[in-house]
Amino acid sequence: MYVCICKAVSDQEIRDAVANGADDLATIQAHLGAATNCGTCIEHAQQVIDEALAQQLSHAV
Ligand code: FES
Numbered sequence: 001m002y003v004c005i006c007k008a009v010s011d012q013e014i015r016d017a018v019a020n021g022a023d024d025l026a027t028i029q030a031h032l033g034a035a036t037n038c039g040t041c042i043e044h045a046q047q048v049i050d051e052a053l054a055q056q057l058s059h060a061v
Pocket residue numbers: 003004005006007034035036037038039040041042
């Protein structure tokens with residue numbers, strides 16, 4: 001599912017980026033371009049990042 005329509009970035013791409021070390025919105029913006037145009041996806045993008053980070057932590061325990 002697309003999180004960022006402007007830049008055609010999916011939740012899976014964001015999750016993959018988080019898995020590869022992108023652990024905040026600024027890094028996701030720099031690497032994928034997500035949330036760098038109209039800005040309406042920022043909250044959703046942050047939510048996907050937070051979920052992915054939480055998932056990583058639960059797997060690390
Ligand atoms: S939908 Fe992501 S910047 Fe517009």
